[in-house]
Amino acid sequence: MNTTFILVKDIFRPQHRLGVLLYILLIPLLFVLLKSHEHWWSEYFLINTNLYYLPLLLSFFYFSMVFSYADFSGKAFETGFPKYLYLLPVHSRKLASIPLLTSATFLTFYYLIYCQLILIPFGLEPATLLVIITMIAIQWWVQAIGWAFGHRQFAGIILLLIVINSLIVSAFILKAPPQVFTDNARLIAKLSFAFFIPSGLLLAVVAVKKDRYNDKIMPAKKNYNLLLPGFKIKQAFSNGFRAQVWYDFRLFGYILPAIVIGIAVLFSALMLIQGDDPHKSTTAIMVITLLMFFMAASVIGLEMAKPSFGNSELTLSNFMATRPLSDARYVYAKLIVAFCSLLSAWLIIVVIDTYIIAFSPLNEFFMPFWQQLIYGLNSNNSLSLYLLSITLPAALAWVFCGNNLSIALLGNKVILLVATFVTIFVLIFFFGSSIWFHKHPEHWQILKPLLPNIGIFISSTLLFMGAIFIFWLARRNKIERDLLRTLVAAMATIYWVLWLLTAFSFPQIALQAQTIITLLMLAFYCCLPFLTAPLSFARSRRK
Amino acid sequence: MSSSASAEAIVSIKNLTRTFNDKIALNKVNLEVNRGQIFGIVGENGAGKTTLIKHMLGLYKAQSGSVVMFNKNPVLDPPAVLSNIGYLSEEPDLPAWMTVSEILYYSASFYPKWDQQYADKLIDAFELPRSKKIKELSKGQRARIGLVLAQAHRPELLLLDEPSSGLDPIVRKDILGAIICGVMEEGRSVVFSSHLLEEVERVCDYLVMLHKGHILLSGALDDIIADHHIFTVKYAGPTKSPLNLENCHKITNLGPEIRIECAGEIETLKQNFCQLSADIIHHRTMTLDEIFTARSEDPQFSLGIM
Secondary structure, three states: OOHHHHHHHHHOOHHHHHHHHHHHHHHHHHHHHHHOOOOHHHHHHHHOOOHHHHHHHHHHHHHHHHHOOOEEOOOOEEOOOOHHHHHOOOOHHHHHHHHHHHHHHHHHHHHHHHHHHHHHHHOOOOOHHHHHHHHHHHHHHHHHHHHHHOOHHHHHHHHHHHHHHHHHHHHHHHOOOOHHHHHHHHHHHHHHHHHHHHHHHHHHHHHHHHHHOOOOOOOOOOOOOOOOOOOOOOOOOOOHHHHHHHHHHHHHHOHHHHHHHHHHHHHHHHHHHOOOOOHHHHHHHHHHHHHHHHHHHHHHHHHOOOOOOOOOOOOOOHHHHOOOOOHHHHHHHHHHHHHHHHHHHHHHHHHHHHHHHHOOOHHHHHHHHHHHHHHHOOOOOHHHHHHHHHHHHHHHHHHHHHHHHHHHHOOOHHHHHHHHHHHHHHHHHHHHHHHHHHHOHHHHHHHHHHHHHHHHHHHHHHHHHHHHHHHHHHHOOOOOOOHHHHHHHHHHHHHHHHHHHHHHOHHHHHHOOOOHHHHHHHHHHHHHHHHHHHHHHHHHHOO | OOOOOOOOEEEEEEEEEEEEOOEEEEEEEEEEEEOOOEEEEEEOOOOOHHHHHHHHHOOOOOOEEEEEEOOEOOOOOHHHHHOOEEEEOOOOOOOOOOEHHHHHHHHHOOOOOOOHHHHHHHHHHOOOOOOOEHHHOOHHHHHHHHHHHHHOOOOOEEEEEOOOOOOOHHHHHHHHHHHHHHHHHHOOEEEEEOOOHHHHHHHOOEEEEEEOOEEEEEEEHHHHHHOEEEEEEEEOOOOOOOOOOOOEEEEEEEOOEEEEEEEOOHHHHHHHHHHOOEEEEEEEEOOHHHHHHHHHHOOOOOOOOO
16 A cells, blocks of 8 residues: 555544544535524624634644544543554655645645635635645644654643634734734744744654654653643652642642633623623723732632642641652742643633634724734834733733742731732732723823832832831741741742732833843742742741 | 660750740750660650650751751751651541542652552551542541551651550551561661550650650660559558658558658668668559659659669
8 A cells, every 4th residue: 555645544543534524514514504694693603703713723723633643532632653654664754744744735725615615705805825824834833743742741732822823813814904913924924934834844754753763852751741730640750749749739720720711701601692882891801800810810829828728727737747848849849830720721811812802893892902002002013012911911920829829838827818918909909090090091191100100109118018017027026036037027028019019010011011121020020939939838847 | 865875876856945935845855766766755745745756857946956867957858857757646637638549649759768569568458448538538547548658668767646546446556566567577766655655665665754845754664664663661660750762752651551652773772661660561663654643743753764
């Protein structure tokens, strides 16, 4: 049998054939459905919410897994080039390139048919070449990474990125965007054509060649989970640190993503049912979603220092305190879990928000708003601003979460109580003022030039309050006998101040986002928990 | 305690003092545990037993004095010290949400010397259900799983803080059996605190008796018992002059006879009675329970055994 035929045939394995067929059949089904859009429900859900693109994205997501030779079912998900194909008498170049070319050809035809049957008949103007090039670039990289690393968690992240990328493409490229997005879209196409497609091809060939001779580019480590540790364990971990990561993830890791999904589902439902004039409450809903995310991140930070979620005790159990793990490693396990949990939750928000914006009339509202923001900030690079708008809230939530964890690890209920109130105060003040300024932009114009002075005033006040707080602790006989406790309490207070300043200076950071100093400052705030949390924990672990 | 210079000390505590809100929990405690010893700590509630053990684990910092475990400071180097210790407390506060299997895998990850075969053997011997969650186990089963976790990495030192308190005799027997097996087969050291003096008497070689943070008594168990006596005496003459004995704790008048609890060399005591013209009608050594009661009631009752 021809080796090319074998390689192509193996992509469409029996277990995937039905799925592929169903996704291909989606196109005519959708066509028929759209043609009957005189029904009220189809008009509402398809026309009004722009669901034309959803089948394309879903099928792209599915095909990207199929073309990667991934084995996936409800129980398992494995990536990697099939070992038995290495026995074929062909060069590694051919082994790698046939699946890549197959995927490129398949996706091109699939998209062309999709355009002809769905997009063009309904008056949409698809950027055909651009989308095809982008899809191929993403697809080839997914295949290459899947074969190069052979790591299911890593592949999971990549697949998540596919969804995000797809959504970005759909939100900013497909929908006859304003000029500024068209420019970016062209840039993406050029980059894809000149860099991502050739480099994806090269990586895939190297990966297959190395894997064929049992020489992985990055071998999968046993029991090492990059993003989400498994829920159940069936054997011991290779060291205590990984066991501790698993332990904390079981207790706290799933809470934040679950909260976020709950919020997202609730607000998605609200967005759908508000019908006629969704523009009115859009900003409020987005701000509230962000507020809930920050609030949840802060609460998780406080809760992670406790033996379990919702536990009123702050003291460490003897069982946990006697694990032979250093303070730093014990705390880093918690910080890693907090970080992964927060990252997962944030990615969920980004995906869902992008879906909402892309597939609802909000897009028409959002685009001019976005454009206005770009021009208002004198930014000439919308993509970097978009990435910044994704990373900045995540970084800020991390600062809240990490610093709260540091404070809670002190194990002092008084300090924790004060920290909780400060968190609530900061969040209410910050988001309250955001809504206020949104409703009254003239006040913002008055406040804007005064912002640096306000920052100095607030920082001075908070430093003063911090000094009073230390003095108060000393008067209560809490710290005067122990120098370390004094230092840790003082540090906690100072970090509060820094953390509060970060929160208050958020609008400033947004305005000056492109300056290196601002980004370095933010990076410093993000790193602070890694310095403070072990000190706090050492104090509470050993009395 | 009397430590031989040649023996290797794995626990060395010197002048350890600890206060909690001006209340003295430990006062200038000195202690040395050598390899292969079974060391009992006895004392009433609040005597400082748990505080002393938590210092050994590095969970408390010494306010004054020093604690050295395996030639290391447990506060500064917890992984090195804790990896050599198997710890079981009165209430093993194990994570209730874990199954027995999960807690075994989780704990095994921390110890390179973890012996899974040994853990399996103990789990089977104790008939512990692997798929059940800790919260579904009885108190006795939780104590047994705590014992498995404390032993399966074959620690050099087993620290047991009132492990059998509130448990039925069968579980207590398991715990005592594990201690004896560990020492007999592997030369492991054990520090064992308990209210149940019978248990301590059965398994310990050395003993430290704590009272309100002070060490009342410390030494080899056999020496301690051999040096505590109860005499029943009767005066030879008609005059009943008060007895004036050193190290005498309690004198009870039983009509013509007098019951005396005292400490010291048996021959010296007999000579003293002879000088006082008192005939010894009956003599026996005190039980550990009697010694503990006597010492707790009268801390001034001093011996030279330290």
